[in-house]
Amino acid sequence: MAEERSRAWAGWIAFAAVIMIVNSLINILQGMVALLDDERVLATPDGFVLVDITSWGWALVIFGGVMLIVGGFLLIGQSWARYAAVVVISLHAVAQVVSIGAYPFWTLLMIALDTVVLFGLIARWEPAAEELRYQNDRVGPAGLTNGEFPHEAPSHGTRIS
Template identity: 30%
Template sequence: MATQRTGMSQGTARGGMAVSGWTLFAAIMMVFGGVMAIFEGIAAIAEDDVFVTTRNFSFQWSLTGWGWLHLVLGIVVTLAGIALFSGAMWARVVGIALAGLSMIANFAWLPWYPFWAIMLIVIDGFVMWALCVGPSRDARA
């Protein structure tokens, strides 16, 4: 039995907004990266001896300050990732901006926890790429 096309893509949400596979991927990665940043922030706020600090680094901010920054940024990134499940264009734009901010924050975080920071930078790069691909390209595939 052949299916009829109704003008809506297969990845259409109930609200009428297209949720492509790439948008879904970006939403999941943003929620994952945001939760990781929340844990990173909590660890930096709670225990200053968890992280090793280097001397004479350009970004001389207290570890507790970095912890609060990552905690707040992680919460906002997680909420934006949840909003991406709706497929709204504003959520895509906010997601790209927040992924960029998260990349910058994690680049500055490299001296304290390099492996974790690099992992979050890579996740944010994939999120930005997935959000820039857009639903129109995914619908053609």
């Protein structure tokens, strides 16, 4: 029973990491659009707290890069990445307030996802992180368990899917 719970919580950590990575890629994309084609970014003075489109673009790209790195290390079960992710996701949620006037639905969606990610990172970390590290050690590239790597001939009756 405890093993099943730790696997479930390991799933929450993996979910948090994947959401962080997806959010980081979205931030990087938005930042690149702001940097490369600032006429595509709609910002009204009364709906968006913004000093400069270029600064906003660079902030998104840099913040997205940090989220991507932390999310990647979180996915492989690094304990330090949990603390970094909690800080990064908390800052991301607070930073979303800047754009709530311009993009209310998007901002609320991002804050909700950040809240779910924080839940996955804070609740039941130790047994879940241990399970995640165990799964990473046991499972090789492309989800193949040790002994089923493509360069090895599979034994009779073993099917690699």
